[in-house]
Amino acid sequence: MDFRLITRVLSIVILIEAFSMVPALSVSLIYNEHSTAGAFLFSIVLMLLLSIAGIYFVKPLSKSVNIREGLLIVASSWILASLLSVLPYMLSGSIQGFADAFFESSSGFTTTGASILSNVESLPRGILFWRSFTHWLGGMGILVFAIALLPSLGIGALHIAEAETPGPTTDKLTPKLTSSTRILYYIYIGMTTAEVILLLLGGMNVFDAFIHTFGSVGTGGFSSYSDSIAHFNSLYIEIVITVFTLMAGINFNLYYFLFFRNWRDFVKDRELRAYLLIILFSAVLIAVILYYFGIAERFGTALRLAFFQTVTIITTTGYSTTDFNLWPSSSVMILLLLMFVGGCSSSTSGSIKVIRIVVLFKLIRRGIYKRLHPTAVVPVKLNGKNLSSGVVSSIASFLFLYIIIFMVGTLIVSIENVDLITAASTVAACLGNVGPGFGEVGPLSSYSLYSDATTVFLSLLMITGRLELFTILLLFMPGFWDTNR
Amino acid sequence: MGLNIRAIVKTLSLMLILIGFSMMPSLLISVFYGEYKTAEAFAKIIFPVLATGALISSQIKIIPHQLKMREGFIIVALSWFFASLIGSLPYLVTETVDGFVNAFFESVSGFTTTGATIISNVEILPKGILFWRSFCQWLGGMGILIFAISILPALGISGQRIARAETPGPTLNKLRPRMSDSAKMLYYIYAVFTISAISLLILGGMDPFDASIAAFGSVASGGLSNYNSGIQHFNSAYIEFIASFFTVIACINFTLYYSIVRGRWRDFFKNSEVRIFLLILCLATAIITADLWLTGSYNTIWESLRFGFFQSSAFITTTGHYSTNFNIWTSFSKMVLFILMLIGGCSSSTGGGIKVIRVIILFKLIKRSFHVKLHPKAVIPIKVDGKIIPPDTMAGVMSFFYLYVFVFIASTFILSLENLDLLTTFTTTAAALNNVGTGLELIGPTGSFALFSDFSKVYLSFLMLMGRLELFTIILLFTPSFWNPDR
Numbered sequence: 001m002d003f004r005l006i007t008r009v010l011s012i013v014i015l016i017e018a019f020s021m022v023p024a025l026s027v028s029l030i031y032n033e034h035s036t037a038g039a040f041l042f043s044i045v046l047m048l049l050l051s052i053a054g055i056y057f058v059k060p061l062s063k064s065v066n067i068r069e070g071l072l073i074v075a076s077s078w079i080l081a082s083l084l085s086v087l088p089y090m091l092s093g094s095i096q097g098f099a100d101a102f103f104e105s106s107s108g109f110t111t112t113g114a115s116i117l118s119n120v121e122s123l124p125r126g127i128l129f130w131r132s133f134t135h136w137l138g139g140m141g142i143l144v145f146a147i148a149l150l151p152s153l154g155i156g157a158l159h160i161a162e163a164e165t166p167g168p169t170t171d172k173l174t175p176k177l178t179s180s181t182r183i184l185y186y187i188y189i190g191m192t193t194a195e196v197i198l199l200l201l202g203g204m205n206v207f208d209a210f211i212h213t214f215g216s217v218g219t220g221g222f223s224s225y226s227d228s229i230a231h232f233n234s235l236y237i238e239i240v241i242t243v244f245t246l247m248a249g250i251n252f253n254l255y256y257f258l259f260f261r262n263w264r265d266f267v268k269d270r271e272l273r274a275y276l277l278i279i280l281f282s283a284v285l286i287a288v289i290l291y292y293f294g295i296a297e298r299f300g301t302a303l304r305l306a307f308f309q310t311v312t313i314i315t316t317t318g319y320s321t322t323d324f325n326l327w328p329s330s331s332v333m334i335l336l337l338l339m340f341v342g343g344c345s346s347s348t349s350g351s352i353k354v355i356r357i358v359v360l361f362k363l364i365r366r367g368i369y370k371r372l373h374p375t376a377v378v379p380v381k382l383n384g385k386n387l388s389s390g391v392v393s394s395i396a397s398f399l400f401l402y403i404i405i406f407m408v409g410t411l412i413v414s415i416e417n418v419d420l421i422t423a424a425s426t427v428a429a430c431l432g433n434v435g436p437g438f439g440e441v442g443p444l445s446s447y448s449l450y451s452d453a454t455t456v457f458l459s460l461l462m463i464t465g466r467l468e469l470f471t472i473l474l475l476f477m478p479g480f481w482d483t484n485r
Numbered sequence: 486m487g488l489n490i491r492a493i494v495k496t497l498s499l500m501l502i503l504i505g506f507s508m509m510p511s512l513l514i515s516v517f518y519g520e521y522k523t524a525e526a527f528a529k530i531i532f533p534v535l536a537t538g539a540l541i542s543s544q545i546k547i548i549p550h551q552l553k554m555r556e557g558f559i560i561v562a563l564s565w566f567f568a569s570l571i572g573s574l575p576y577l578v579t580e581t582v583d584g585f586v587n588a589f590f591e592s593v594s595g596f597t598t599t600g601a602t603i604i605s606n607v608e609i610l611p612k613g614i615l616f617w618r619s620f621c622q623w624l625g626g627m628g629i630l631i632f633a634i635s636i637l638p639a640l641g642i643s644g645q646r647i648a649r650a651e652t653p654g655p656t657l658n659k660l661r662p663r664m665s666d667s668a669k670m671l672y673y674i675y676a677v678f679t680i681s682a683i684s685l686l687i688l689g690g691m692d693p694f695d696a697s698i699a700a701f702g703s704v705a706s707g708g709l710s711n712y713n714s715g716i717q718h719f720n721s722a723y724i725e726f727i728a729s730f731f732t733v734i735a736c737i738n739f740t741l742y743y744s745i746v747r748g749r750w751r752d753f754f755k756n757s758e759v760r761i762f763l764l765i766l767c768l769a770t771a772i773i774t775a776d777l778w779l780t781g782s783y784n785t786i787w788e789s790l791r792f793g794f795f796q797s798s799a800f801i802t803t804t805g806h807y808s809t810n811f812n813i814w815t816s817f818s819k820m821v822l823f824i825l826m827l828i829g830g831c832s833s834s835t836g837g838g839i840k841v842i843r844v845i846i847l848f849k850l851i852k853r854s855f856h857v858k859l860h861p862k863a864v865i866p867i868k869v870d871g872k873i874i875p876p877d878t879m880a881g882v883m884s885f886f887y888l889y890v891f892v893f894i895a896s897t898f899i900l901s902l903e904n905l906d907l908l909t910t911f912t913t914t915a916a917a918l919n920n921v922g923t924g925l926e927l928i929g930p931t932g933s934f935a936l937f938s939d940f941s942k943v944y945l946s947f948l949m950l951m952g953r954l955e956l957f958t959i960i961l962l963f964t965p966s967f968w969n970p971d972r
Binding site for chain 1: 780819820848855861894897904905961967
C-alpha cells in the first residue's frame with residue numbers, strides 16, 4: 001500500500017476543509033462573534049499548514065489508486081475531516097469535551113443531524129453555520145472535490161469515487177469521472193440556490209434560510225432552533241422543505257437525464273417510482289392513523305404532519321414539525337421502518353436505499369416462485385436489465401450486514417441501560433444518518449444522555465453508515481492489511 | 486387445477502383419528518383425578534371425532550401415485566390447521582377458555598410448540614385440560630420432527646436440509662410416508678428424551694403430573710406450564726437445570742442422534758451447526774451472567790449463572806420457560822435474550838426461529854462479500870462442514886431470511902395497531918413467529934396474551950403456524966401462482 005499517496009490525498013482533503021471554513025469565519029465576523037472568528041481562524045491556519053506540509057514534503061510512489069488504497073483513503077478522509085472539524089467547536093468553547101464535539105462533527109458530515117446540544121439557540125452564529133455547512137459538504141461527499149482535483153495531480157481516482165458513492169454501483173454515468181461529478185455539483189448548487197430563494201420568499205431571514213437549505217438538500221437535519229421546523233409554524237416553509245428534501249433523496253444521476261431532456265429514463269426509473277410510492281403510501285397511512293387516534297382534529301392537519309414527517313424521515317433528514325414520539329405506536333412503527341428504507345442510491349440520503357429494498361422484494365418473490373418451480377432459472381431484473389449474480393449477492397449481504405450491525409449496535413448501546421426502544425432507535429437513527437430517534441432521543445431531545453464511549457461509538461456508526469458499511473468495516477479485517485491474501 | 490382432493494381429504498381424516506387417539510391420555514388423567522366433567526367432555530369429543538375420521542377414511546380409496554409438490558404444501562398446512570381446530574374443542578366443551586378465538590389461539594400455541602397462553606390463571610384449570618395443553622406441544626414437537634426430517638426435503642425447502650447427516654430420510658413419494666428404520670429411530674429418540682426428562686424431574690422432587698407437563702414443555706421446546714409462575718414455582722436449581730438440559734438437546738439436529746446411535750460420535754461433534762449453537766449459548770450465558778452479576782441484579786455470581794443459563798437456553802431453544810422475572814433485568818441482558826429468540830435452534834429439531842444453520846450461511850455470505858470487495862473477480866464457493874453449498878440453496882436461504890424479515894416487520898406493524906408500547910409489540914411478533922411464547926414487558930413472564938384483541942389473536946395464531954412451518958408452506962398458499970399451475 002502506498003501510504004505516501006494516501007497522505008497526499010488526505011492533505012488535499014484537509015486543504016479543502018480549511019477553505020470550507022472560510023464562509024463560517026465570515027459569518028462570525030458579520031455577526032461580531034470575535035472569539036468564534038478567532039477559533040475558525042486558528043483552525044484554518046493550522047489545517048493549511050498541515051496540508052501544505054503534506055502536499056509539499058510527501059511525494060507519492062504510484063500514480064493511481066488501487067482498491068485497497070481507495071477504501072483506506074475514503075475511510076480515513078471521513079474520519080479525519082470529522083476529527084478536524086472538532087477544532088472550531090472546542091476552540092470556541094461551544095462544546096466541551098472531545099467525544100461530544102466529535103459526535104457533532106461526524107453528525108454534520110454524515111448528514112445525520114443528531115445533536116448532543118440541548119439548547120442550540122445559545123450557540124454563536126458562526127458555529128451554527130459551520131454545523132449546517134458540514135451537512136452540505138457531506139451530502140455530496142467530501143471527496144468529490146478531491147476527485148475533481150486529483151487528475152490534475154496525475155492521480156487516477158475511480159476507486160475513491162466507487163467507495164464514496166452511496167448505493168450499489170450498477171452503471172457508470174459518463175466515462176469521464178470528473179465531468180460527471182462536475183455536472184452533479186452544478187445540480188446540487190442549483191437546488192441549493194433555488195431553496196434559499198424560496199425560503200427567503202417565505203419570510204425567513206437570510207441566515208435561517210441558509211441553515212435550513214443546507215439541512216434539507218444535504219438531508220442532514222440540523223436546525224438553528226431547538227424545536228426545528230415547528231419554530232416557523234408556516235405551511236409554505238414546510239412545503240418548500242418537504243419538496244427539496246424529497247428531491248435530494250432522488251438519485252442525482254436521474255437529474256443528469258433531465259439535464260439532457262431524457263424524460264423517459266427519469267420517469268421509468270424503478271427506484272424512483274418505488275421511492276415515491278413508499279412515501280405516498282406511508283404518508284397517507286400515517287395521516288389516517290393520526291386522524292383515527294385523534295392526534296389531529298382535521299384530516300388536512302393529519303396529512304400535513306404525516307407528509308412532512310414521512311419525507312424527512314425516509315430521506316434521513318430528520319427535521320420535525322411535531323413531537324412524533326407522542327404518536328400512536330403504529331405511526332411510530334412506520335417512521336421506524338422508513339428510517340431503514342432511506343432515499344434513492346446516489347442521493348444525499350443515507351440508510352439502506354430504496355433500490356436495495358426493491359431487489360430484496362424481488363429476491364423474496366423469486367424465492368416463492370422457486371418453491372413451486374425448483375428447476376426454473378429466474379434472473380433478478382431491474383429496469384429491464386438482468387442483475388448479475390454478483391450484484392445480487394452483494395446487495396443481499398449488505399442487507400444482512402446492516403441488520404447485524406443494527407443488532408450488535410443496539411446491544412452495545414443497551415449497556416447504557418436506556419430502554420430498548422431508545423437504544424434501537426438510536427442505532428437506527430445513527431446508522432441510517434437520520435438524526436432523531438424515539439424514546440429518550442426523540443425530536444425534542446438530544447443525544448447528551450450517553451456516556452463518552454457510547455458517543456464516540458455512535459459517531460463511528462454514523463460514518464460507517466454513510467460509507468455503506470463495507471468501507472469502514474474492511475479496515476477491521478485482517479485480510480485488508482495482508483496484501484498477499 | 487388437478488389437485489388430488491381425495492388424497493388431501495384422506496390425510497385430514499387420518500389426522501382426525503390421530504388427534505382422537507391423542508386425547509385418550511387426557512381423558513384418563515381426568516378420570517384419575519376425579520374430574521368427571523372434564524372426562525365427560527373429552528369422551529364427548531373423542532368418539533365423534535374418531536367415528537368421523539374412520540368413516541371418511543374408509544370411504545376414500547386412493548390410487549397410489551406420486552404426490553405433487555402443491556399437494557404436499559396444502560396437506561402440511563391443512564394438517565396443522567386442522568389439528569389446531571380439533572385441539573381447541575376440549576377447551577370449548579369444558580368452557581375453560583372463553584370463546585372460539587381464545588381456544589383456537591391456545592390450541593395453535595400448543596401444536597406449534599409456542600407455549601403462548603391467553604389464560605392468566607392456569608392453576609384453576611382441571612388437570613385433564615392442563616395435560617391436553619402440554620400434550621399438544623409434545624405432539625407438535627413430534628409433528629415438526631416428521632415435517633422437518635421427512636417432508637421438508639421433499640418440498641424442497643432448503644436450509645434445513647444442509648446440516649443433515651448422511652441418513653436419507655423417508656420421502657413423501659407414495660402418500661403414506663414410508664418410514665425407514667433410520668427415521669423411526671429418530672422418533673424413538675424423541676420418546677426416550679421425554680421419558681428420561683420425566684424420570685429425572687421426578688427425582689428432583691416433582692410429582693409425576695408436574696414432571697410430565699414440564700418434560701413435554703422442554704423436549705418439544707414449547708414452554709407451557711401448569712403454574713402461573715412457570716418453572717420459578719419449584720424454585721429448584723436442579724429442576725431448572727434438567728429442564729434446560731432437555732430443551733437444549735431437543736434443539737440439536739435429531740439426525741445427528743442417529744449418528745450417535747450408530748456409533749459415529751465424530752459426526753456429532755464435527756457438525757458446525759451444533760458447535761455454533763452451543764457456542765452461542767455459552768457466550769450468551771457468559772455475558773448475561775457477567776452483566777447480571779456486575780449490575781447487582783442478583784447477589785451471587787452463582788445465582789446470576791443459574792438464571793443466566795436457564796433464560797438463555799429457554800430463549801435460544803424458543804421454549805420460553807422462565808424461572809425469574811427477566812423483565813427487571815438490564816436492557817443489555819434483555820437485548821441478548823431478544824437476539825437469541827431470533828436465532829433459534831438447529832435445523833431438524835423441535836426449536837423454532839431462523840435456525841442456526843441459516844445464520845451461519847448468512848455470516849459466510851458476508852465474509853465472502855468482504856473478500857469480493859477487495860478481489861472483485863474472485864469466485865468463492867460457500868462451504869459448510871467442508872461441503873460446497875449449491876447456489877440454489879444459497880438463494881433459498883437468502884430468500885427465506887428476507888421473507889422472515891419482511892413478515893416480522895409487517896406483523897409488528899399489524900400488532901402495533903393495538904397501540905401497546907413498541908417493545909411489547911416487537912417481542913410479541915418474535916414470540917409468535919419464532920414459537921417462543923414469551924416476550925418482554927407486557928407479555929413477559931408475568932403477562933399473558935389475553936390483553937390482545939380477537940383480531941390480533943387470530944393473526945398471532947396465523948403467525949405461529951407460519952413460523953412453525955418455515956414461512957413458505959403457508960405463504961405459498963396465498964400466492965396466485967400457487968393456484969394457477971400454468972404460471
